[in-house]
Amino acid sequence: MLPFLSASWLDELTAAADGRDVGPDATVVQQVVTGGPDGDIAYVIELDGGRVRARPGRDPRAVVTLTEAWETAVRIHRGELTAHDAIRAGLVKAGGDVRHLVGAAAALVPLEPATSALRERTSGA
Numbered sequence: 001m002l003p004f005l006s007a008s009w010l011d012e013l014t015a016a017a018d019g020r021d022v023g024p025d026a027t028v029v030q031q032v033v034t035g036g037p038d039g040d041i042a043y044v045i046e047l048d049g050g051r052v053r054a055r056p057g058r059d060p061r062a063v064v065t066l067t068e069a070w071e072t073a074v075r076i077h078r079g080e081l082t083a084h085d086a087i088r089a090g091l092v093k094a095g096g097d098v099r100h101l102v103g104a105a106a107a108l109v110p111l112e113p114a115t116s117a118l119r120e121r122t123s124g125a
Helices: 007-017 070-078 083-088 099-119
Strands: 027-036 039-048 051-056 064-069 092-096
Touching (some): 064 070, 083 092
16 A cells, blocks of 8 residues: 555656646646645645656745645545635645646646546555
């Protein structure tokens, strides 16, 4: 089992996303999940030339930062809540240049099958 949002989970997300068309624009999205069992977790989703890379940590190049509580991240991962609905409900806060959020959100839609494939192999979510 892969611990939810761990480095190994992010590596598996990157591998599962390989070959999916996520658009040509380069974008760096910072994700921050607060209040997890081991504290806050920061990770980065890089979209560049149609490729996706997920990795732990923070990146000063991030144009958008999305912050949500652990419970919200778990509900999104389980498919109980869409990221779009979570943002609209105020459960995910967007910071930075939010104009990039629309493009980044559209680019991340093809990742849904990749995250769905990880659900059965994820622990802690």
